[in-house]
Amino acid sequence: xxxxxxxxxxxxxxxxxxxxxxxxxxxxxxxxxxxxxxxxxxxxxxxxxxxxxxxxxxxxxxxxxxxxxxxxxxxxxxxxxxxxxxxxxxxxxxxxxxxxxxxxxxxxxxxxxxxxxxxxxxxxxxxxxxxxxxxxxxxxxxxxxxxxxxxxxxxxxxxxxxxxxxxxxxxxxxxxxxxxxxxxxxxxxxxxxxxxxxxxx
Numbered sequence: 514x515x516x517x518x519x520x521x522x523x524x525x526x527x528x529x530x531x532x533x534x535x536x537x538x539x540x541x542x543x544x545x546x547x548x549x550x551x552x553x554x555x556x557x558x559x560x561x562x563x564x565x566x567x568x569x570x571x572x573x574x575x576x577x578x579x580x581x582x583x584x585x586x587x588x589x590x591x592x593x594x595x596x597x598x599x600x601x602x603x604x605x606x607x608x609x610x611x612x613x614x615x616x617x618x619x620x621x622x623x624x625x626x627x628x629x630x631x632x633x634x635x636x637x638x639x640x641x642x643x644x645x646x647x648x649x650x651x652x653x654x655x656x657x658x659x660x661x662x663x664x665x666x667x668x669x670x671x672x673x674x675x676x677x678x679x680x681x682x683x684x685x686x687x688x689x690x691x692x693x694x695x696x697x698x699x700x701x702x703x704x705x706x707x708x709x710x711x712x713x714x
Contacts, residue, residue, distance in 0.1 A: 557599055605631050606631075
């Protein structure tokens with residue numbers, strides 16, 4: 514009987530220890546490269562699952578930022594280095610694109626600020642008077658932003674791009690099929706607006 518009571522006591526003690534496991538994440542969400550808070554952003558704690566062919570995330574808990582971009586999240590389970598906290602909101606690039614920038618320390622109070630990238634647009638006006646001339650703009654490194662495209666007429670094109678930062682348009686100029694020069698055209702993008710760039714052959 515004493516052994517049974519001791520076993521029950523030990524199991525109860527272990528359960529109590531597990532229930533005391535608490536990891537928190539608190540902080541604020543700002544527009545990248547600014548001190549502008551983002552209210553109404555969805556902040557999530559997720560577990561990173563890796564396999565041979567892909568990486569996916571399972572959301573464990575979430576909350577919404579207040580009017581000053583503040584958030585407070587708690588997870589009452591074992592959190593390893595494969596757990597991250599990230600923010601999402603319509604009009605912003607997902608922080609799960611590429612490498613999430615915030616890992617959680619297990620069983621600690623984590624203080625984390627998050628910096629989502631706002632969507633913006635670039636309008637490229639170009640002038641090609643000679644039908645034998647061609648301009649090609651490469652897609653910048655990163656995902657889900659401006660695509661590579663070839664300019665073939667005297668007109669303009671609009672494409673989505675990372676906002677609130679300095680970008681470069683890697684631009685190649687061709688005569689017939691021969692590349693004659695390459696330029697990196699700097700672009701200072703805004704927040705949810707369109708910047709115009711003029712390109713002449």
